Amino acid sequence: MQKVNTTEEFTALLSEHSKLFLLKNSTTCPVSHEGYKEFSKFAEETDGAFFYLNVQEARPLSNDIADRFEVKHESPQALLFSEGKVVWNASHWNVTAAALKAEWDKI
Template sequence: MSLVKISSSEEFEQAIRENDQLFLMKNSTTCPISHAAFQEYQKFAAEQDTPVFYLNVQEARPLSNEIAEKFGVRHESPQALLFEKGEVKWNASHYSITSAALSEQLGK
């Protein structure tokens, strides 16, 4: 499945409404660790069918902060979150974001 970029609260809320399960990655466009994690995220996205979204923290800081506040998950970048039925079920950051770790959350 392809990655879908979101930049607004409306886009995020729509993604949550339309998908029982989805992944979201908070990505920094200037951090080498984020770049490596994003490559793993892209690899993961290409290998399965669960909807996969991302936001660039520099472009969507208010949305990133809103998600952290609303779901009680401390903001980190890079950070991957698995949402199930509108709740955060899992999250990882930095070097813990690997294609294998993401796939493991889906039992694959």
């Protein structure tokens, strides 16, 4: 799992990976912390490209993703990208290792 902070970094990742997961995480929210733990668990058990951003540290990137991909910002929020497009997203208590795996395996 790798932290991403800028739009430029994220744009490069989209061009490097045909499929990737991104987690928008709040460092001050207990629900977000639980989502982060679930995302981390899934990433540790799965081969793939897994990234996260901390909303408080990367607000411009978080806003850019919401605008560019027309996905309302929530936190925690897991977004699955395939071929540069968001194909699935979940937020709050729906960010679970089981849900992430189910969607990852579909692509």
